[in-house]
Amino acid sequence: MPDxxxxxxEQLLARFADGDRAALGELANRHEDNLxxxxxxxxxxxxxxxxxxxxxxxxxxxxxxxxxxGQSSFKTWMFRIVINRCRDARxxxxxxxxISAAAKLPVESTAVxxxxxxxxxxxxxxxxxxxxxxxxxxTRLLLLLCYHRGMTHPQAAEVMGIPVGTLKSRLNAALNxxxxxxxxxxxxxxxxxxxx
Amino acid sequence: xxxxxxxxxxxxxxxxxxxxxxxxxxxxxxxxxxKALEQAGPADATRSRxxxxxxxxxxxxxxxxxxxxxxxxxxVMLPSMSKARASSxxxxxxxxxxxWTTNTPAFDAPAxxxxxxxxxxxxxxxxxxxxxxxxxxxxxxxxxxxxAMSAPSAARSTDRFVIRKSTxxxxxxxxxxxxxxxxxxxxxxxxxxxxxxxxxxGEGPTAYATLTLRIxxxxxxxALNQFRALGTVVTEAATGxxxxxxxxxxxxxxxxxxxxxxxxxxxxxxxxxxxxKDLMEIRAQLTGVRGQIESLIGQRERLGRMVSLATVLVTxxxxxxxxxxxxxxxxxxxxxxxxxxxxxxxxxxxLVDTAAFFIRVIVGGIIWWALAAVSFTVAxxxxxxxxxxxxxxxxxxx
Numbered sequence: 340m341p342d343x344x345x346x347x348x349e350q351l352l353a354r355f356a357d358g359d360r361a362a363l364g365e366l367a368n369r370h371e372d373n374l375x376x377x378x379x380x381x382x383x384x385x386x387x388x389x390x391x392x393x394x395x396x397x398x399x400x401x402x403x404x405x406x407x408x409g410q411s412s413f414k415t416w417m418f419r420i421v422i423n424r425c426r427d428a429r430x431x432x433x434x435x436x437x438i439s440a441a442a443k444l445p446v447e448s449t450a451v452x453x454x455x456x457x458x459x460x461x462x463x464x465x466x467x468x469x470x471x472x473x474x475x476x477x478t479r480l481l482l483l484l485c486y487h488r489g490m491t492h493p494q495a496a497e498v499m500g501i502p503v504g505t506l507k508s509r510l511n512a513a514l515n516x517x518x519x520x521x522x523x524x525x526x527x528x529x530x531x532x533x534x535x
Numbered sequence: 536x537x538x539x540x541x542x543x544x545x546x547x548x549x550x551x552x553x554x555x556x557x558x559x560x561x562x563x564x565x566x567x568x569x570k571a572l573e574q575a576g577p578a579d580a581t582r583s584r585x586x587x588x589x590x591x592x593x594x595x596x597x598x599x600x601x602x603x604x605x606x607x608x609x610x611v612m613l614p615s616m617s618k619a620r621a622s623s624x625x626x627x628x629x630x631x632x633x634x635w636t637t638n639t640p641a642f643d644a645p646a647x648x649x650x651x652x653x654x655x656x657x658x659x660x661x662x663x664x665x666x667x668x669x670x671x672x673x674x675x676x677x678x679x680x681x682x683a684m685s686a687p688s689a690a691r692s693t694d695r696f697v698i699r700k701s702t703x704x705x706x707x708x709x710x711x712x713x714x715x716x717x718x719x720x721x722x723x724x725x726x727x728x729x730x731x732x733x734x735x736x737g738e739g740p741t742a743y744a745t746l747t748l749r750i751x752x753x754x755x756x757x758a759l760n761q762f763r764a765l766g767t768v769v770t771e772a773a774t775g776x777x778x779x780x781x782x783x784x785x786x787x788x789x790x791x792x793x794x795x796x797x798x799x800x801x802x803x804x805x806x807x808x809x810x811x812k813d814l815m816e817i818r819a820q821l822t823g824v825r826g827q828i829e830s831l832i833g834q835r836e837r838l839g840r841m842v843s844l845a846t847v848l849v850t851x852x853x854x855x856x857x858x859x860x861x862x863x864x865x866x867x868x869x870x871x872x873x874x875x876x877x878x879x880x881x882x883x884x885x886l887v888d889t890a891a892f893f894i895r896v897i898v899g900g901i902i903w904w905a906l907a908a909v910s911f912t913v914a915x916x917x918x919x920x921x922x923x924x925x926x927x928x929x930x931x932x933x
Contacts, residue, residue, distance in 0.1 A: 486555070
């Protein structure tokens with residue numbers, strides 16, 4: 340249950356716009372971890388690039404805090420900024436080689452400590468990461484956003500600028516696409532193993 | 536062991552969630568916001584900076600540059616466009632005039648009765664013909680003195696009835712008197728041309744001759760060339776007044792009155808036992824109709840003459856006639872006063888010209904401004920839409 344004495348994100352942003360720096364710190368404490376996580380997912384696991392993107396996003400928030408009109412919640416606004424910065428980072432192309440290299444890690448490779456590739460039930464989820472990075476940009480964004488920690492479907496729909504119903508149907512289609520991609524990957528691996 | 540995500544939705548969702556898991560700082564930030572604050576500088580720096588030291592956004596600079604270019608374009612294009620329109624009107628109504636200016640005031644049309652527009656005139660003409668044919672009465676003969684053209688055919692034809700007027704201002708080095716005499720010889724009386732008015736005044740450098748000549752329209756170009764050969768053309772102008780509608784209307788009205796006249800005559804012929812009183816009434820009406828026919832035919836003939844004979848106004852001056860010189864002010868005081876007055880007039884004139892220029896640009900180029908405004912609005916909306924689609928941020932982003 341939300342604490343009535345706790346200021347909302349929008350109130351904190353307004354306070355920051357009035358010159359209260361600590362308000363921005365409070366906002367960062369609430370969201371920065373999630374933002375870095377989302378950026379990491381969008382940038383194919385490149386944590387450094389993700390942190391750069393989030394930092395750039397904060398710069399924009401600082402720059403435009405005074406002109407925030409409250410048409411959306413601070414959270415969705417901030418997520419959109421981060422998504423755009425990540426898109427810019429991908430489009431710049433300077434990192435494309437790194438991203439694709441990270442996305443196309445061989446399944447047998449060892450996940451290092453800094454890698455975003457986590458373990459699921461003690462097993463590597465490289466397959467999922469590679470398959471997600473192989474999807475189209477909007478499908479990838481949809482999947483990562485919908486399964487991002489603390490992100491509800493209405494919030495995800497607001498970030499993407501689509502109705503919730505549309506989001507759900509697209510999510511279903513995206514999951515099917517991802518499953519097909521995973522199946523294809525699995526078959527290829529089985530074929531490779533059989534050949535060895 | 537490999538997990539088969541295609542079978543386990545929960546594990547797939549868990550794997551997806553793990554891809555966007557944060558660094559795990561337990562509610563504490565990574566300090567990126569502090570770096571951003573350092574990078575952005577003091578938050579209030581931009582707002583407290585004086586206006587003239589702020590960096591103007593590139594888009595506003597582009598808009599300002601576009602406005603300046605637009606003003607210049609409209610200012611330059613408007614006069615040339617109006618010239619083009621005048622030229623197109625001239626070529627539509629006149630003979631080819633080889634770049635003449637057409638700024639002479641409109642030539643007065645003869646005093647004719649009200650002239651309905653061409654559509655009404657041609658409709659009336661067709662209606663009269665139709666009624667005449669339905670009544671079994673032959674259409675009347677062509678109107679005497681009028682060009683051989685019936686009203687419907689005139690309405691259909693591309694031939695136009697145009698009253699032409701030309702003015703020529705000439706200077707000559709061979710004597711005004713000689714040029715004046717030669718100009719009179721251009722008129723061909725055999726073709727019905729004549730000198731309507733002529734005058735010669737002064738001697739030597741103050742000599743001045745004017746001639747008003749009526750020249751056959753078909754021979755106008757040839758006659759003008761002959762006039763041009765008499766000296767140097769200083770100014771030349773030509774106007775054409777289209778009176779096709781008036782001519783068609785007159786023809787139709789004449790035919791209508793003639794039909795009425797015929798009907799009245801037929802009435803008298805078919806009813807020999809008509810009482811004298813009725814007969815006198817019919818005759819009175821017949822007299823009125825005939826008077827009307829005569830009047831209309833007179834108007835039509837006069838119009839025909841105006842069309843068939845163009846009016847040429849020729850003025851001849853000696854080339855060495857001294858232009859009136861401005862009196863030189865005497866003394867330095869007078870000179871200073873004259874200079875100040877001249878400068879004042881020039882500056883006021885420049886101010887008026889500038890105001891006129893902007894009024895012309897704003898009013899005359901209203902279409903272009905409207906187009907520019909619409910284009911700008913559409914572009915701005917498209918830009919915002921693309922931004923909102925791409926960024927969906929409620930603030931402008933670079």
